Amino acid sequence: MLSRNQIKYIQSLHQKKYRQQHGAFLVEGAKSVQEVFQSDFQIEMLVATEAFYKENTRLTDRQRTPVEIASVADLERIGTLESNNAALAVVRTKENLPLLAGPDEIALILDDIRDPGNLGTILRIADWYGVRKILCSETTADVYNPKVISASKGSFTRVNWWYGDVAQFLSQLGDGVAVYGAFLNGEDVHTLPFGTSGYLVMGNESNGIGPAVEPFVIKRVTIPSYGGAESLNVGIATAVLLDNWRRTGNLT
Amino acid sequence: MLSRNQIKYIQSLHQKKYRQQHGAFLVEGAKSVQEVFQSDFQIEMLVATEAFYKENTRLTDRQRTPVEIASVADLERIGTLESNNAALAVVRTKENLPLLAGPDEIALILDDIRDPGNLGTILRIADWYGVRKILCSETTADVYNPKVISASKGSFTRVNWWYGDVAQFLSQLGDGVAVYGAFLNGEDVHTLPFGTSGYLVMGNESNGIGPAVEPFVIKRVTIPSYGGAESLNVGIATAVLLDNWRRTGNLT
Incomplete structure (x- = not known):
């Protein structure tokens, strides 16, 4: 179960100020969470329904991410989506590195x-x-x-x-x-x-x-x-x- | 000033059922209202702020449309836009006529x-x-x-x-x-x-x-x-x- 502090932390990430302060952001919904687990982003925490977690264990356990099981109501309360019956991930933001277009790019x-x-x-x-x-x-x-x-x-x-x-x-x-x-x-x-x-x-x-x-x-x-x-x-x-x-x- | 019945009528047009029943729909915001007055749509009623009405009288009076002056708060209450500081028009829907693509169309x-x-x-x-x-x-x-x-x-x-x-x-x-x-x-x-x-x-x-x-x-x-x-x-x-x-x- 999510602690009061975890809930407060996750909800703070709705705001830019706290995303910058903590270097973290939210990824919500089944598809986005699955995609972020297949990317090079570092994931701090996964909050998921039992059903989503069971179906995606192989994906989510690769990174040894701490997992909290939550209800749909919890996910919708802590996140920003109107409906989310799957999962929410707390993900580390990346460094702000300069980018140059390469040749043929x-x-x-x-x-x-x-x-x-x-x-x-x-x-x-x-x-x-x-x-x-x-x-x-x-x-x-x-x-x-x-x-x-x-x-x-x-x-x-x-x-x-x-x-x-x-x-x-x-x-x-x-x-x-x-x-x-x-x-x-x-x-x-x-x-x-x-x-x-x-x-x-x-x-x-x-x-x-x-x-x-x-x-x-x-x-x-x-x-x-x-x-x-x-x-x-x-x-x-x-x-x-x-x-x-x-x-x-x-x-x- | 808008009567209670006018308010009720306008608000009913938020819903498809009443748009179909009354054969009318809402057009909101300065630009959309100006455009509809320049089109071949028939306009039942204009609800406008005094400022919008004064600036657009030449446009709106061409159709001899009944006009009601309203406050911004009124416009936002009767309409669907979060912010509307200009106008709302009640417009007649068109007949549902079949369409065929012509040559070069x-x-x-x-x-x-x-x-x-x-x-x-x-x-x-x-x-x-x-x-x-x-x-x-x-x-x-x-x-x-x-x-x-x-x-x-x-x-x-x-x-x-x-x-x-x-x-x-x-x-x-x-x-x-x-x-x-x-x-x-x-x-x-x-x-x-x-x-x-x-x-x-x-x-x-x-x-x-x-x-x-x-x-x-x-x-x-x-x-x-x-x-x-x-x-x-x-x-x-x-x-x-x-x-x-x-x-x-x-x-x-």
Whole structure:
């Protein structure tokens, strides 16, 4: 049974302040918990229903993780999901290490993406398109927010991220590095020849790429519109741009 | 001031049953209300803050719509949005008329899309890509659900829809009509030559296209994956498929 202190600790991780203080975050629901046990994340504690634990013992015991058996009601009380009939894991956050796009690699730069749901969706999209590195501005939503983790559908285990001053990062790149940025008035991505490596910058939900980052964008790109909608959601736009990038890469 | 009966009537429209009974639905927030006043929808009543009404009188008075001035607190109490400092309109639903894709036209078919947020996003994406007709299975979320209207960001005014038996609809199409469907094991959309007209079927969030509709799909299409994510959200997939369709159409 969970102690009062354990409950308090787990509930504190709903908040960014305590996630940073303790260096830990929550992973909730059957699929996400299974994925995190198959990843290189270090797991502090597993809280699971008896049924989930029995079905997944082989997976969860590999890391010799301390396990607490709990009811569905307990899981929902200590966690953030409306319904969770499986498990919750307390997982160690990773070190904030700088990331550079390698040759033949695409990395994403997120400039002030505020909505956790959008960020989670972008992790999932990045994972689908084989993007392994995401550089986030300090103002971008916290990737360890339970909503981000949940929306990523397990993809948080296969994508790496770094938080920092993305304008400064971009200012230190060499001249030959391709930096694409999503704008409403750029080149048509259906005809633009994307290179095979570099960075794609996506901006804030309302205001797009900010003035500090904009000067470092070498190529402004736009998804052509055929109708009346003023814009696309930033997750949707990220997917369409990465799809065009991959599609062009395929053709060369 | 709103009467008790008006409040009761407006609040009843949160529910599908009463929207169907009264043939009316709610449009909330500044942008959506402005868009609906510029559309061919018939508007029963406008409830607005004094500031919104003053700024938009020219727009709202064209239809000679009855107007009630209300406070922000009132708007939030009668509507569904957490915050609404502008307006709410009660709008007449449209007749459920059958839709056929014309020559050089793409129409969407939604087979059991359950989530209102996804449906709203799909309306916005359809609008972006110039898709004007959406055929929905009876089990697809109600397009008049306030969450759908809100997520569509005004695009509900530029897209038409029909609800009915989509399998039966498809069974009555001629032999030469292109019916594409999104599956996880179809042809790669990066190399597939899309035609310039026809239907694109998108299936349920968890189970994809159902067994009643599947036999009528002539070409199974798939977005190629380059990473570890098992799937893409149905809204994201719709955008990427329509983008590929438009891109191919551009090239021919």
